[in-house]
Amino acid sequence: MFGPTLKAMLTPALTLAEGTSAYLPIALILIMAISFAAINLVGTTLLGPNRKGERKGMTYESGMAPIGTARKRFNVRFYLIAMTFLLFDVEIIFLYPWAVTFPNLTPRSSEGVIWLTRIAFFMLTTIVMYLYGRRKGVFKFD
Amino acid sequence: MMERLAYLWPEIALFIGTCIVMVMGLSHNPAVRRLCSPICGIFIVAAGVLAAYTTPWGESAVSIAGQTLLPNMPIFAKVLISVVGLVLLLLLAGTVDRQEEGLIARGKRAFDPLRTNRAEFYAFYLFSLTGLMLCASADDLIWLFLALELTSLPTYIMVTLSTSANKSREAGVKYFFLGALGASIFLFGFAFIYGGTGTTNLNAIHASFVQNGINGIALAGLVMALVGLGFKIASVPMHFYTADVYEGAAAPVTAMLAFVPKTAGFISILLLCATIGWQYVPGGETALMPAVGVQGVGGTALPEPIRVLLWVIAAMTMTVGNVLAVMQASIKRMLAYSSIAHSGYMLVGVIVGPGNNTFATSGVSAVMFYLLVYGVMNVAPLAVVASLEKPARSDDEPTEPETLDDLRGLWKRRPALAGMMVIGSLALLGFPPLLGFFGKVPLFTAGISAGEVALVIILGLNSAIGAYYYLRLAAMPFLAETPGAVPSESYDLHPRTSRTFAAALSASAAVVLALAGSQLMDISAKAGYVDSRVNGMDRLQPFKPKLTSVEDGGRPANGAGAVVAPAN
Numbered sequence: 129m130f131g132p133t134l135k136a137m138l139t140p141a142l143t144l145a146e147g148t149s150a151y152l153p154i155a156l157i158l159i160m161a162i163s164f165a166a167i168n169l170v171g172t173t174l175l176g177p178n179r180k181g182e183r184k185g186m187t188y189e190s191g192m193a194p195i196g197t198a199r200k201r202f203n204v205r206f207y208l209i210a211m212t213f214l215l216f217d218v219e220i221i222f223l224y225p226w227a228v229t230f231p232n233l234t235p236r237s238s239e240g241v242i243w244l245t246r247i248a249f250f251m252l253t254t255i256v257m258y259l260y261g262r263r264k265g266v267f268k269f270d
Numbered sequence: 271m272m273e274r275l276a277y278l279w280p281e282i283a284l285f286i287g288t289c290i291v292m293v294m295g296l297s298h299n300p301a302v303r304r305l306c307s308p309i310c311g312i313f314i315v316a317a318g319v320l321a322a323y324t325t326p327w328g329e330s331a332v333s334i335a336g337q338t339l340l341p342n343m344p345i346f347a348k349v350l351i352s353v354v355g356l357v358l359l360l361l362l363a364g365t366v367d368r369q370e371e372g373l374i375a376r377g378k379r380a381f382d383p384l385r386t387n388r389a390e391f392y393a394f395y396l397f398s399l400t401g402l403m404l405c406a407s408a409d410d411l412i413w414l415f416l417a418l419e420l421t422s423l424p425t426y427i428m429v430t431l432s433t434s435a436n437k438s439r440e441a442g443v444k445y446f447f448l449g450a451l452g453a454s455i456f457l458f459g460f461a462f463i464y465g466g467t468g469t470t471n472l473n474a475i476h477a478s479f480v481q482n483g484i485n486g487i488a489l490a491g492l493v494m495a496l497v498g499l500g501f502k503i504a505s506v507p508m509h510f511y512t513a514d515v516y517e518g519a520a521a522p523v524t525a526m527l528a529f530v531p532k533t534a535g536f537i538s539i540l541l542l543c544a545t546i547g548w549q550y551v552p553g554g555e556t557a558l559m560p561a562v563g564v565q566g567v568g569g570t571a572l573p574e575p576i577r578v579l580l581w582v583i584a585a586m587t588m589t590v591g592n593v594l595a596v597m598q599a600s601i602k603r604m605l606a607y608s609s610i611a612h613s614g615y616m617l618v619g620v621i622v623g624p625g626n627n628t629f630a631t632s633g634v635s636a637v638m639f640y641l642l643v644y645g646v647m648n649v650a651p652l653a654v655v656a657s658l659e660k661p662a663r664s665d666d667e668p669t670e671p672e673t674l675d676d677l678r679g680l681w682k683r684r685p686a687l688a689g690m691m692v693i694g695s696l697a698l699l700g701f702p703p704l705l706g707f708f709g710k711v712p713l714f715t716a717g718i719s720a721g722e723v724a725l726v727i728i729l730g731l732n733s734a735i736g737a738y739y740y741l742r743l744a745a746m747p748f749l750a751e752t753p754g755a756v757p758s759e760s761y762d763l764h765p766r767t768s769r770t771f772a773a774a775l776s777a778s779a780a781v782v783l784a785l786a787g788s789q790l791m792d793i794s795a796k797a798g799y800v801d802s803r804v805n806g807m808d809r810l811q812p813f814k815p816k817l818t819s820v821e822d823g824g825r826p827a828n829g830a831g832a833v834v835a836p837a838n
Contacts, residue, residue, distance in 0.1 A: 132574050132575065133574065133575045133578045133579075253289075256289040256292070256293065259293050260292050260293055260296070263293060263296035263297075263383055264296055264383045264384060265382075265383045265384050
């Protein structure tokens, strides 16, 4: 009973071994990505000027003087703001590809209506989320 | 593209309900806040009615080009979800923030939207039901994955919110991380299935399997997907979270966990197995068949590697669940292991497949029916537990009875609740006149007709083990209270009557639905219908999986391979 099963379980590994040539491009991309990062890191340390000093080591070299440490506790409100920002951020990310694709739809077909309804529904959900956040008191600063 | 919308009306209704509840629940007016649970109920009923009237099934499902593998499953599953969802809502109503709301009502604290979680609790419940219905209407692996996540993510939060005790937070965190692990495993599996077949459309995957056989990569994907989905149904290699999570959550949420993720898991597993396709095996040749007087009924079986995998999982799940349930002293842990065991029972139906589409031989129908039976009857014991509470002291929330001993003497104090507990646990045991018995019978008959005799024997033995702890649960209310233990007098009926009402509904359904059993069985037989022409079961030959390599079987042939070319 288990003989064929074992064989079947091993088959994926065997087929993978057979078809490795198909994965060559992925390997190439991996190598390129790693070497790009490595070359940049090594290159800047070798070629770039290396100046040190108190002023050079400041957070904003020619800006304002930093006050205190960044590692302190924030009001939880900032995280709520960050979440709300994420909400609109994601909405924009979805709107871009939609707006780019919309002109390419078949003119005067039902496609346009469907696409418009889809994005309207999506924006409606965002509005509901905004209403929820508002009632929850995320935007209230006292 | 527009036709797909035909599947989505109930989900849209639930989603609108979610939005309304989420915004309304934050109103400063307590009367508006109190409207949340009735509105939830209205939208669940609306979703059920919409599902019954708009969801395509049979020939209309085929013409609309949804998934045609289990054409009648979506409508059945959705109506079932809204019915059980309504009972669960009665139980869940007002679970969270009781202390806070009480203080506000007595004017001791002002309403602060940031402190309350009640609106979110209802909203997450509706989100979860939306995801569950989306699972039922899925015709694509990506759709299925997103629907499963929409089902699960709110449940993690509901577990965490359910009580203010630390054990709920612990349970929520455990559930979340293990859930993420399970999801990543079946998502990896889905990716492999896509890699092996070149499509994510379930119909097209099935067509590819029929035409090209199951290649190694797709097989690896199927194995990973089935094991990962095992998390949702709490089957054995993925069952470790169950007891802790069920125990940490409040009893109403525990009742929800036993229905919502399990139903999602079984719907997905049935869909996946339908894409593999059950193959016809001539059942009359099985040695046992003449002995039990069943002649020549044909059974169905999954291809060998998948069958063996599910066979082992089912046998282990039943046994581990039942044996560990015997050892438990806590009510909720015991019911958690019993829920594991019930998943094992249902997996027998998945292995057996549709047979010749009659109720006696169809394991798919048996699973459908069992989901209904289990969803209905499992509410009763947990609703009784939720109805009994120790009144809150100072700042604590009221506490539920935890151990079996806490139920002692219940018959004397609350005979009605004790009666519901007895009916509920006897129904779970599968005691003949009750609903649980009618749920188990088709699993036995379908198993025998498909020749899975060994598995049916394991199922029978496990039911016998189950009798021990279910009878203990049923007997506890009649026993005298132990002197010296926590006086169970202090566990009293909670003022909120909707929980007791849910218990009464569930217990009476365990009796009444058993009387209407034959109608329900007819409906389930239709729901589990699998087209033998589509699935090649009429070829009358035992199926041998043709294992092909990626090179020759990886891509389905153009046109012929795809039943439905996915638009867009």
